[in-house]
Amino acid sequence: MVESVREKEIIENITKNFKVDVGIQRERRIWVKSPSEDLIDLCMFVKNKLGFKHLSALSVTDWPKKGEYELTYHIWSYDDKILITIKTMVDRENPEIETVSKIWGESSQIHEREMHELFGVKFKGNPDLSPLFLEDWDGPAPFRKDFDWREYVRNEYYSKDNDRESAYFGRD
Amino acid sequence: MSEESPQKKVMKRLIKAIWVFNWFNSCGFCELVPLVGSRWDMERFGIIVVGNPRHADVLFIAGYQTLKSIKRAQRIYEQTSEPKVVIALGSCTMTGGMYWDSYNTIKRLEDYLPVTMYIPGCPPRPEAVFEAVGKIFKHVEEMK
């Protein structure tokens, strides 16, 4: 297959320049695990040298047991038709990372703004991290694993004495 | 001739045509907007959508309300002139519906706004909306 040749080339290119874990997940999917210090250099390289121009999504996965947030950047190349996933870990208690908004422009800026609101990750250098969806929210970052929605909703909206409403939450 | 209360006099004037202001979240959009289209054509029943709550007799609150949108809904309710009828569409306005465990949606609309009538369904069919509006007509006729 033509694609898999190009995928191997990309992997070789990355391993030549960076000390990172790389692999092919399946056709058109490459993942890279990078330490957070190398992230900006790696992203610059991926965008400018390898032509990954479209930041499709930026996601955060919360791993409370490891005490870490996993940041995943999904980047698509319009030329090679390949999606590269860059993963990096940040400390959960003090989540700080350099912004990629200088590399991918406004599209990454808005993704970072969303993740800042939902997970509380600070993106250093991002010009605008004001809340996007929530108004007057002073609770914890709502998408963290340790914020239990069902418990919160039960205290906030439902009455514990009401049998019918308790049925929503199962027996406990 | 029987005596008519001033309220009925006002309502009788209203009954000829009902002017509706929509405050819809997404599911309300996809079932209330077809009502205006050529298939259902609600104008044949005298229902007209207006662009300003101050002109409206009936306020449709459609779908789940988030904490942010309920504040706007309350504003719109205040702006609607008396006499007014509030119709809530969809299961989400009654119990929270699908989003019963979401942290950001309200669960019962009547805790926030006086609701005259609920239309159940997820989302309610256009016929259900017509029936609800028909009930307003009937309600006014039966008024003393």
Place this chain on the structure above:
Amino acid sequence: MQGTMEKIDDDTYELFFGPAHPGSGNFSVKLKVDGERIVSARADPGYLHRGFEKLMEYRLPLQNAVLSDRICVLESLAWNLVHAEAVDELMGVEVPERAKYIRVIMAELSRIQSHLIWYGIISIGTGFDTGFKLAFGYRDFILDLFELITGGRVYPAGYICPGGVRRDLPESAEEKILNVLDKIGKMIDFERAENPANLARLKDVGILNLKDAIRLGATGPVLRASGLKTDVRKEEPYEVYDRFDFEIPVRKEGDAYARFQIGLEEMEQSVGIIKQALKDLPDGDFIAKEFSKPKLNMKIPEGEAYIRNEIGRGEAGVYMVSDGGIKPYRVKIRGPSFLHIIPVLEFLLRDAQIADVPAIYWSLNGCPADIDR
């Protein structure tokens, strides 16, 4: 336009577009205006934020299939498909051939339906009421098909579920679909007739060049209208899209009219795809064995999947992580409108005229529900 005005200084005023606007959905843009010129625009989403991504962490994949309809109501079947594919990939399910064809048919019907809404809303925004009423009338024929096949008019209740589709096509479906497609063909002819109202309001308005479009994260019709020939269905064929013959419409101008034209051409292509799919529709199962009698404690193997699909509005994505439990560990939903309606809209509105706001806003075909999720 539902708006309030607030004075900032002697020259600049703040004007609100939305959220109580009959066409904007629940979304608002705060505009700073100097006379008729917009100095800057700031999008204000969040009226529909329910937190789908986390709601899905509390539910089983089969329940999530039902939840995934609601991500964007205007294209519920397309979102059904993205979610189902993510679970399929994680669980390594082999989807039967017939199910793949049915999925394609439903996804394309959903695209036509969504583009009819788009046409209707652009029409009402540009003061062409007839177009709006007709488009919504014709859309109802497709909703009737949805009701026949899935049981729901707008929410299919997880019709496209992990492993295939929930029910086979009814016997009469093929004939009825072809019948509706004929009617839609007439509607497309009507739409393609050059309309002075649309032309005057949309031509040379909101021009987005290719470089900006990529930087701002535009996808789908918006990007194609700026001149890049790209379509996830061609580049990364999912289901059975590689077996069909269809074109990707592209325009160079990048203005609102180009985006509007792309929408019309895509509808034609979708009609073609559905006809081909109906012709080749194979016999067989419509759902994989594991899912035909689903168990409640089915484990999702550890791993992750990122699925991209082309829906009517652009690129939709679902990133799903599993830690080996029965529920997904993390779901990230990537909606196309999130980038179209925040960065792209803010960029296009700068230095535009107030009268052009509806034309620009609706030519981007935003769905507030998939911004907020």
